[in-house]
Amino acid sequence: MTDHQLDFNSPATQQFFLHDALLAWASRTPDAPAVIESPAAGLLETTTFAELEALSNFYARQLEALGLEIGARVVLEADATAHSIAMFLGCSKAGLTFVPVSPAIPSVRLRMVLSSTRPALHVRAEEIAAVPRIDIDYPDGTGIVRFGPTSGFSVDSAPEPGVRHRRAHCTTDAAYIIFTSGTTGKPKGVVMSHRAVTSFYHGMFSHDLAQPTDRIASTPPLHFDFALLNIGLALGSGAAIVPIPQRLVRWPRHFLRVLAETEATQVSGVPSIWRPVLRHEPDRVAALPRLRAILYCGEEFPVPELRRLRELRAGLRIVNCYGSTESMACSFYEVPDPLPRHVAHIPIGAAPPGAELLLADENGAIIDGTGTRGELLLRTPALFTGYWADPEGTRAALVADPLAPESGAQLLRTGDLAYRGEDGALYLCGRTDAQVQINGNRVELAEVEHRLLEFPAVTTAVVVPDETGTGDAALAAFVILASGATADPVGLRDFCTATLPEYMVPSRISIVDSLPITGNGKVDRGLLSAGAGTEP
Numbered sequence: 001m002t003d004h005q006l007d008f009n010s011p012a013t014q015q016f017f018l019h020d021a022l023l024a025w026a027s028r029t030p031d032a033p034a035v036i037e038s039p040a041a042g043l044l045e046t047t048t049f050a051e052l053e054a055l056s057n058f059y060a061r062q063l064e065a066l067g068l069e070i071g072a073r074v075v076l077e078a079d080a081t082a083h084s085i086a087m088f089l090g091c092s093k094a095g096l097t098f099v100p101v102s103p104a105i106p107s108v109r110l111r112m113v114l115s116s117t118r119p120a121l122h123v124r125a126e127e128i129a130a131v132p133r134i135d136i137d138y139p140d141g142t143g144i145v146r147f148g149p150t151s152g153f154s155v156d157s158a159p160e161p162g163v164r165h166r167r168a169h170c171t172t173d174a175a176y177i178i179f180t181s182g183t184t185g186k187p188k189g190v191v192m193s194h195r196a197v198t199s200f201y202h203g204m205f206s207h208d209l210a211q212p213t214d215r216i217a218s219t220p221p222l223h224f225d226f227a228l229l230n231i232g233l234a235l236g237s238g239a240a241i242v243p244i245p246q247r248l249v250r251w252p253r254h255f256l257r258v259l260a261e262t263e264a265t266q267v268s269g270v271p272s273i274w275r276p277v278l279r280h281e282p283d284r285v286a287a288l289p290r291l292r293a294i295l296y297c298g299e300e301f302p303v304p305e306l307r308r309l310r311e312l313r314a315g316l317r318i319v320n321c322y323g324s325t326e327s328m329a330c331s332f333y334e335v336p337d338p339l340p341r342h343v344a345h346i347p348i349g350a351a352p353p354g355a356e357l358l359l360a361d362e363n364g365a366i367i368d369g370t371g372t373r374g375e376l377l378l379r380t381p382a383l384f385t386g387y388w389a390d391p392e393g394t395r396a397a398l399v400a401d402p403l404a405p406e407s408g409a410q411l412l413r414t415g416d417l418a419y420r421g422e423d424g425a426l427y428l429c430g431r432t433d434a435q436v437q438i439n440g441n442r443v444e445l446a447e448v449e450h451r452l453l454e455f456p457a458v459t460t461a462v463v464v465p466d467e468t469g470t471g472d473a474a475l476a477a478f479v480i481l482a483s484g485a486t487a488d489p490v491g492l493r494d495f496c497t498a499t500l501p502e503y504m505v506p507s508r509i510s511i512v513d514s515l516p517i518t519g520n521g522k523v524d525r526g527l528l529s530a531g532a533g534t535e536p
């Protein structure tokens with residue numbers, strides 16, 4: 001063993017890292033399916049726990065051989081597949097921090113991630129590396145790697161070897177950094193340590209959400225930590241993960257075919273994935289052979305749609321999973337079966353064992369009673385390390401424990417408003433800021449507004465959730481142009497598409513002469529949301 005190679009078996013390093021949590025079953029059930037993929041109709045590809053472990057060891061060795069520093073970043077551009085899961089497990093084993101990004105990420109945003117995290121490597125799944133990104137100027141010394149069943153681990157350009165200062169990998173090191181939308185017009189890199197992620201998983205396993213015989217279909221993209229929850233839930237329970245390619249999620253017939261062929265027993269996804277399925281293929285939902293549970297997160301699931309799902313599948317277990325990326329997630333709430341007629345909103349339940357959700361009023365005082373609205377504060381061992389390169393933003397997200405301010409303990413300010421129901425459960429009722437969820441993706445309205453304001457002719461931009469449409473959440477933008485200036489909604493929309501992910505591009509852009517305001521002079525977003533802003 002050379003002086004910088006890590007010995008995973010020595011007591012000193014016998015800690016609990018992300019890869020320990022996800023591969024514990026490789027020794028118990030090596031031949032059980034860990035990843036089941038459906039590359040084409042009628043075709044299934046299964047990777048066993050032993051194969052996944054061996055593949056992650058292969059990638060770990062290749063990464064180790066590059067001699068990078070512990071904690072160096074690896075930007076991982078891939079969809080969720082057996083190989084990309086093995087790659088991030090390999091990063092975990094090699095003490096490297098992975099930064100998952102979507103293959104659909106606009107180059108401008110990818111450049112921001114690269115310049116901010118200064119990664120040692122940009123590793124790309126071979127199926128997407130076939131389309132080279134020509135407009136990326138890498139920070140110097142960044143290595144470029146293609147990986148997959150054909151390429152193995154192909155180094156297209158070697159990284160500058162890091163100088164090893166650190167001897168050992170410890171669980172407070174960052175397992176991953178996930179970039180979410182940021183209010184200051186700049187996305188925030190949420191840094192999650194191994195200790196935070198594995199303690200979250202530990203709390204999650206106390207809910208018995210999965211058995212070794214389960215096959216959990218996962219629909220979120222790899223850059224959304226919901227995907228990491230699903231992968232951890234499946235593999236950590238000895239069950240199989242069934243990654244659903246993004247392109248299929250929007251096609252109900254294909255989506256349901258894959259669920260049927262892989263005999264998925266659970267489906268994890270944001271509520272909006274069910275809307276087209278319920279509208280266009282209800283019979284196929286009813287006919288799915290083994291679906292027994294769904295898990296959702298990211299946004300409210302409209303109760304009428306939940307009822308419809310239950311009509312189609314009597315006894316379906318439905319779990320509402322609430323949380324923010326800064327603590328991976330937080331609470332799991334079992335939707336009662338049957339769902340009483342009077343229920344109009346599904347609660348988020350309570351925090352998992354080992355964590356605590358508190359309600360605080362605007363002065364920071366704790367709210368114990370029922371019916372009073374406050375901001376949700378979270379005490380959890382799964383707390384993020386901070387926002388990457390943003391100490392100010394990190395401080396603003398945390399608050400001293402109101403019940404023990406002297407202790408130095410920090411609680412997460414979720415930014416969510418909630419109240420405690422008579423049933424003791426917590427119900428969300430809005431945001432303290434203007435962050436919204438579009439198809440389960442977090443959108444800071446300010447970030448979209450900032451982009452619109454970069455358009456030369458625009459003097460004012462307001463973006464609100466568009467409540468005028470039916471079903472899918474969308475964004476409506478209202479812009480005011482400088483006097484005499486001209487612009488058209490199509491041009492404005494293209495301008496947004498150039499730098500923002502699709503879900504952040506407003507579907508409706510109205511050029512207006514004025515905006516409605518509330519009594520205290522703020523733009524009346526509620527009125528705009530309701531479409532009042534577009535009346536002639």
Ligand SMILES: Nc1ncnc2c1ncn2[C@@H]1O[C@H](COS(=O)(=O)NC(=O)C[C@H](N)c2cccc(Br)c2)[C@@H](O)[C@H]1O
Nearest residue numbers: 225226229297298299300321322323324325328329442
């Ligand atoms: N179940 C809900 N009902 C309603 N509103 C929800 C729910 N889950 C979130 N949200 C909202 O989304 C915000 C956070 O956005 S986020 O940081 O992008 N994270 C997310 O959306 C997803 C979050 N990481 C998560 C949740 C569950 C499992 C995993 Br694993 C991960 C929360 O503060 C809430 O406002």
